[in-house]
Amino acid sequence: MKRVVVLGVGHSRFGKRTDATVQELAFEAYREAVHDAQVAPTAIDALCVGSVPEYHRQRSLAGAIQDHLGLHPAPTWLCEAACASGSAAIRTGVLAIQSGAHKLVAVVGSQKMTDLGTADILALMGRVGDAQWEAVFGSTFPGYYALFARRHMHEFGTTLEQLGEVPVKNHHYGAMNPLAMYRKPITIKRTMIAPVVASPLRMYDCCSNADGAACLILADETTASNAVGAHPRIILHGSGAASASMSVLRAGDLTGVPSAREAARQAYSQAGVSPKDIHVAQVHDGFSITEIMAYEDLGFCGRGEGGPFVQSRQTYLGGSIPTNVDGGIKAKGHPVGATGVSMAVEIVRQLRGECGDRQVPNAALGLTHNVGGVGQYVFVNIFRRES
């Protein structure tokens, strides 16, 4: 299979961005990525946009973003996979290059969520699940993951303190990331007294809607070898994607995400590596329980061991697998269409050694894990720095 090189990366500041439209956010990330890649915009021959359209009043998002970036006549299209839309856009860009149809592709994840009120947002998120049989009872997105958390606690003895360790870690690193929405450390005690959102999940167990954008410039090997950039070369080394039921009524077991295990299996197999070989990971921490299940689904620890694993600090810098050391979705904020691309940007910067006091020393192999909904879309990518 053709190899795909990440030539450039860019990332806007995440947060409540009343100062910018969804196109303008996209431009911030795109401009940085093009400069980083040192390519001429006229050489970009396709734009893949990751975004969830129902948050925006602007319709036809890919076209609107394409207009603002000035990339005509290169074709563009929108990729949507709920919270994994950014990773869907990356996969589409990768396939476009592997097929030979395109040589140099811009992948932009961009999302403006804070123009909608909280009640509208919650109505939208409740309908992430089954509108016919669940949303009619007032299901919410935090409510779905609360059902996972309660069952995980029941089967494996996972504790509220262990859940709380996830946001404590992620806010610790968010405080060190100037692009993050939340830049203050929190304590376990604070997580335990925060308001309940959907029991057993409290406020710090849940991510925030946010605005922001991230961008990758992808190239085939020939185009990449003609580029003048001086960065270490980062390639996509393994890639997996899978689906599972969108409904907790049909998902069966709610202590893990089977589509994540399948996507991970594909990615590890393609890369010829195992979980213990990964140096740094970005995993989906939309909720505290989501990160705990990710450790298990990705094989960083055994089934049911995610709670003790986070408590043992193995996912901090210096641990066996530093995870979300940019603050994760929890502290960076979760502009849903941008998140998957943001994960990849962080991994590329880690593999290049650009992360300063958050740097995982000598990281050469990094993984992203992006989950849409309750597991209906999962994408796992493994990136490698070429020596």
Place this chain on the structure above:
Amino acid sequence: MFDCFGKAGFDSGTKVDGFIPRLREGKLCASACASCKHLSFPPRADCPLCLSDKFDWVVLTGLATVYSFTSVHAAPAVFEDMVPYLLGLADLDEGGRLMAWFDESLAESDIYIGMKVRVVVKELFEPQHNRLAYILKRSK
């Protein structure tokens, strides 16, 4: 017809509309594929196993076991006046799973995973008339 189901209906009609009059008579029904007999709850007209689009209604006992539950404190639009409300996932004895509110007499501390429950029809006297749902009651 289906938009009378639950507190906020999102689907106006479906090939399983027949679920509603049966529920109004107190019968909780699953669908059984007419061809391969695969039983589904929630009911579905279209069989994902054999691709048949014919099905029969099967009346369930309504007996179920709590798989998981949550108390929702941050509600979506239309549900704000109910907070906090208890949502349960219950595995039906005959197969399939449903989501429902718990009977109002139950507190969160009364509920546990593995608890035996019975699915009971509930009329909702909302601003909109004739709304219908089911709730989970403790099984005697």
